[in-house]
Amino acid sequence: MANRLSTESSPYLLQHAHNPVDWYPWGDEALTKAREEDKPILVSIGYSACHWCHVMERESFENEQIAGLMNDHFVCIKVDREERPDVDAIYMEAVHAMGVQGGWPLNVFLMPDAKPFYGLTYLPPRQWANLLTSVRAAFNEHRDQLAESAEGFAGHLNASDIQLYNLTRSDTLFTPETLEQLYRKLALKFDTEKGGMNRAPKFPMPSIYTFLLRYYHHTQNESALRQIIVTLNRMALGGIYDQLGGGFARYSVDDMWFAPHFEKMLYDNAQLLTLYADAYTLTQNSLYRRVVYQTIAFARRELLSPEGGFYSALDADSEGEEGKFYTWTTPELKKILGNDFEWFADLYHSTDEGNWENGRNILHRTVTDEEFARQAGWSLEELNEMLSVAHARLMSARSSRVRPGLDDKVLCSWNGLMLKGLATAYRVFGEPDFLDLAQQTAQFLNGPMTNPANGGLYHTYKSGKAGLTGYLEDYAAVIDGYLALYQATFDEHWLQTADQLTRYVLDHFGETRTDETGSELFYFTDRTGEALIARRKEILDNVIPASNSLMAGNLYTLSLLMDRPDYGTQADRMLGRVQPLLQQYPGELTNWAALYAMRVRPTAEIAIIGPNFREVRQAIDTRFYPNKVLCGTESESRLPLLENRGMIRGETTIYVCYNRACQLPVTDVAEVWRMLV
Structure with a gap:
C-alpha cells in the first residue's frame, strides 16, 4: 500500500512511497501530529542518487517489523535534501554539534517541538531497531534531560554568526x-x-x-x-x-x-x-x-x-x-570490439579478471591520446578515428542496458x-x-x-x-x-x-x-x-x-x-x-x-563598441584573464561603461578602464593585452 509520500513530486520521496513506514513529507501535518500526540519525531534525510540511502531503505524501511517500531513510537518524516536544503542544513549542523560525522542518509530524532536531541547516519537493521527502542525509552523515562539537550542544540543553531565563527571583521583587505x-x-x-x-x-x-x-x-x-x-x-x-x-x-x-x-x-x-x-x-x-x-x-x-x-x-x-x-567484463569487451580489443584494453587498463568488483572493469587511463598514439606508433588522427569507432560500439551496447535511476x-x-x-x-x-x-x-x-x-x-x-x-x-x-x-x-x-x-x-x-x-x-x-x-x-x-x-x-x-x-x-x-x-x-x-x-589587483572594465563587438569579445576570451568584466554594444547603450562612447574611424573600439578611469581607446585586441595589468 502507498503511504503519504505517494502524492509528492520528489523522486526520492516517491522511492519511499510504498515502504511500510508511515512516512510524512516535511510540513505542518506531521509537525502538528507530533505536538498533539506528544511523540518524538524521526526525520530521515537523503536524496535519490544516494547509495547508502537505498541500502538503508532495503534493509530497514522495507522491513515490516522495523517499520512497526517506527510507526508505533515516532512521527516519521522523509526529506529530500535537494528539495529542502534549509531543513537539511539545520539538522546537519545539529548533528555536527553533537560531535557526529555528517552524511546521508541523515537520521535525526527531534522533540515534538522539532528541536533535535540525537542524530546519526546509516545503521544496519539490527542496530537501527535497537536504537529506535532505546530512543523511545529515553523519551519516556528521561524526558527532561532530552529536552534540556534539545534546547542546547537549538540555542547553538540560533547563535549569531559572530558567536559561531568569530566573524570579527578584518580591516586589512586584499594584500x-x-x-x-x-x-x-x-x-x-x-x-x-x-x-x-x-x-x-x-x-x-x-x-x-x-x-x-x-x-x-x-x-x-x-x-x-x-x-x-x-x-x-x-x-x-x-x-x-x-x-x-x-x-x-x-x-x-x-x-x-x-x-x-x-x-x-x-x-x-x-x-x-x-x-x-x-x-x-x-x-x-x-x-x-x-x-x-x-x-x-x-x-x-x-x-x-x-x-x-x-x-x-x-x-x-x-x-x-x-x-x-558503466563497467565491463572482458568477454563483453572482446565480443563488442573484436580486433580492437587488445589496444583498447591496453589504453583503458581492462584485465581478464577485472580491475574492480565481480570481474568487471572500470575504464580509466593513465596517458593522453597524444602519448598513447606516440607509444603505439600511430598518428593522433589514426587513434582518434579508432577511438571514435570503439566508443560508438560500446555506447550502442550500453544503451541497451538497464539505465540508472x-x-x-x-x-x-x-x-x-x-x-x-x-x-x-x-x-x-x-x-x-x-x-x-x-x-x-x-x-x-x-x-x-x-x-x-x-x-x-x-x-x-x-x-x-x-x-x-x-x-x-x-x-x-x-x-x-x-x-x-x-x-x-x-x-x-x-x-x-x-x-x-x-x-x-x-x-x-x-x-x-x-x-x-x-x-x-x-x-x-x-x-x-x-x-x-x-x-x-x-x-x-x-x-x-x-x-x-x-x-x-x-x-x-x-x-x-x-x-x-x-x-x-x-x-x-x-x-x-x-x-x-x-x-x-x-x-x-x-x-x-x-x-x-x-x-x-584591480579588475579591468573592458567596453567594446562597434559592429564587430562580438568578435572582439571572443578574441579577448581566448586567453585566461580572470580580473576582467566585459560589456559591449554595436552602436549605443545606456549602460554606464558604454554610455557616450563611440568608435574610432568607424572601427570597433575597445576601452580599458580601471576603477572607473579609462585609458585611451584602441581598435586592436593586441593593444588591449598591453594595457592589462
Missing part, C-alpha cells in the same frame, strides 16, 4: 601577502602526485582550482599550476570520468580517481564545465577541450528536460548493483550553475550549440522558474509545476549564470534581470540592522518563506560554493558592470567579515579565497 598565506596553508594538504587533496575519498571541489587559477594568474607560481594540471588531468583520465559517455561521477572512493561512486550530479558537471573551460584558456590542453565537449553532450543526452531545464542526477545503481551500467526534478540553483558552465564554454570555444543550450536554460529559469507575482525564484520544478520559495543558493547561482550569459552575448536583458534578482536578495534575505552582528551576510531562506526552528546563513564552501560567497562575487561583478559602488561596498564588507575565518581555514572557504584573489 598579496595574505593571498600567499592562503595558498601556502591550502597547499599543505595537496596530493602533488595524484592531484586533489591528500585524502580519500576524493571529491572534485572545483572552487579549489578556481582559486589556484586566480592565484597563479597573480603570482605565476609554477607549483600552483602543476597542482591544477595534475588534478585536472588525473580526473579527466580516471574512472571518476565516464570515458565513453562523458560526465563526472560525484567522487572517487580511492585516492587515485579510479573507482567512482557512480552517481552523476548536475552540480558537479556544471561547475567542472566552467573549470575545464577556464583551464583550457590558460593551458590550451586538448584534453580539457574534450572533457568540455563530452560533458555537455552527456548533459544534453541524459539530463536535459523537454522544457529546457536540466534534471538533477543519475543514480549510482542499476539492477541493484552499483556501477553495473533518473532524478527528474529540476533544481533552480543547479541549473544556474549549468548556465554558467554553458556560457563559459561558449565564451571559450565559440561553439554555437553551447550558446543555444545556455540561452534555452536561461529562458527556462526566467520563465517557469520565476514567480510572475513578485519576480522571485522557485526552487524546484517537476511535471510541469514549479514549487517551493527559492533559497539564497537559487538566486546566487542564477545571478552568476545570467552575468556569464550577458558577458557571452551582450544581451542586456540578462544583465538587467541579474540586477533585479540582486535587489530581491537585498530586500528578502538580508538583515535590517547594520551593526556588528554579521548583517553583511545573507540568510539562506527568504523572509517570506517557511519559518523553521532556526534561520541560518550559509558561509562555508563545500562541493557547491556557499551561497554567500557566490553572492559576494555577484555583487562585485555587478558593481562594475552597473556602476553600483554600493554593491561593491557590500561585497567587500562580506569578504572582510569572513576574512579572519578564511585565513584560519582556507580549505573550508575556497570560493571566498577565489574572490579574495580577484580583489588583490
Whole structure:
C-alpha cells in the first residue's frame, strides 16, 4: 500500500512511497501530529542518487517489523535534501554539534517541538531497531534531560554568526601577502602526485582550482599550476570520468580517481564545465577541450528536460548493483570490439579478471591520446578515428542496458550553475550549440522558474509545476549564470534581470540592522518563506560554493558592470567579515579565497563598441584573464561603461578602464593585452 509520500513530486520521496513506514513529507501535518500526540519525531534525510540511502531503505524501511517500531513510537518524516536544503542544513549542523560525522542518509530524532536531541547516519537493521527502542525509552523515562539537550542544540543553531565563527571583521583587505598565506596553508594538504587533496575519498571541489587559477594568474607560481594540471588531468583520465559517455561521477572512493561512486550530479558537471573551460584558456590542453565537449553532450543526452531545464542526477545503481551500467567484463569487451580489443584494453587498463568488483572493469587511463598514439606508433588522427569507432560500439551496447535511476526534478540553483558552465564554454570555444543550450536554460529559469507575482525564484520544478520559495543558493547561482550569459552575448536583458534578482536578495534575505552582528551576510531562506526552528546563513564552501560567497562575487561583478559602488561596498564588507575565518581555514572557504584573489589587483572594465563587438569579445576570451568584466554594444547603450562612447574611424573600439578611469581607446585586441595589468 502507498503511504503519504505517494502524492509528492520528489523522486526520492516517491522511492519511499510504498515502504511500510508511515512516512510524512516535511510540513505542518506531521509537525502538528507530533505536538498533539506528544511523540518524538524521526526525520530521515537523503536524496535519490544516494547509495547508502537505498541500502538503508532495503534493509530497514522495507522491513515490516522495523517499520512497526517506527510507526508505533515516532512521527516519521522523509526529506529530500535537494528539495529542502534549509531543513537539511539545520539538522546537519545539529548533528555536527553533537560531535557526529555528517552524511546521508541523515537520521535525526527531534522533540515534538522539532528541536533535535540525537542524530546519526546509516545503521544496519539490527542496530537501527535497537536504537529506535532505546530512543523511545529515553523519551519516556528521561524526558527532561532530552529536552534540556534539545534546547542546547537549538540555542547553538540560533547563535549569531559572530558567536559561531568569530566573524570579527578584518580591516586589512586584499594584500598579496595574505593571498600567499592562503595558498601556502591550502597547499599543505595537496596530493602533488595524484592531484586533489591528500585524502580519500576524493571529491572534485572545483572552487579549489578556481582559486589556484586566480592565484597563479597573480603570482605565476609554477607549483600552483602543476597542482591544477595534475588534478585536472588525473580526473579527466580516471574512472571518476565516464570515458565513453562523458560526465563526472560525484567522487572517487580511492585516492587515485579510479573507482567512482557512480552517481552523476548536475552540480558537479556544471561547475567542472566552467573549470575545464577556464583551464583550457590558460593551458590550451586538448584534453580539457574534450572533457568540455563530452560533458555537455552527456548533459544534453541524459539530463536535459523537454522544457529546457536540466534534471538533477543519475543514480549510482542499476539492477541493484552499483556501477553495473558503466563497467565491463572482458568477454563483453572482446565480443563488442573484436580486433580492437587488445589496444583498447591496453589504453583503458581492462584485465581478464577485472580491475574492480565481480570481474568487471572500470575504464580509466593513465596517458593522453597524444602519448598513447606516440607509444603505439600511430598518428593522433589514426587513434582518434579508432577511438571514435570503439566508443560508438560500446555506447550502442550500453544503451541497451538497464539505465540508472533518473532524478527528474529540476533544481533552480543547479541549473544556474549549468548556465554558467554553458556560457563559459561558449565564451571559450565559440561553439554555437553551447550558446543555444545556455540561452534555452536561461529562458527556462526566467520563465517557469520565476514567480510572475513578485519576480522571485522557485526552487524546484517537476511535471510541469514549479514549487517551493527559492533559497539564497537559487538566486546566487542564477545571478552568476545570467552575468556569464550577458558577458557571452551582450544581451542586456540578462544583465538587467541579474540586477533585479540582486535587489530581491537585498530586500528578502538580508538583515535590517547594520551593526556588528554579521548583517553583511545573507540568510539562506527568504523572509517570506517557511519559518523553521532556526534561520541560518550559509558561509562555508563545500562541493557547491556557499551561497554567500557566490553572492559576494555577484555583487562585485555587478558593481562594475552597473556602476553600483554600493554593491561593491557590500561585497567587500562580506569578504572582510569572513576574512579572519578564511585565513584560519582556507580549505573550508575556497570560493571566498577565489574572490579574495580577484580583489588583490584591480579588475579591468573592458567596453567594446562597434559592429564587430562580438568578435572582439571572443578574441579577448581566448586567453585566461580572470580580473576582467566585459560589456559591449554595436552602436549605443545606456549602460554606464558604454554610455557616450563611440568608435574610432568607424572601427570597433575597445576601452580599458580601471576603477572607473579609462585609458585611451584602441581598435586592436593586441593593444588591449598591453594595457592589462
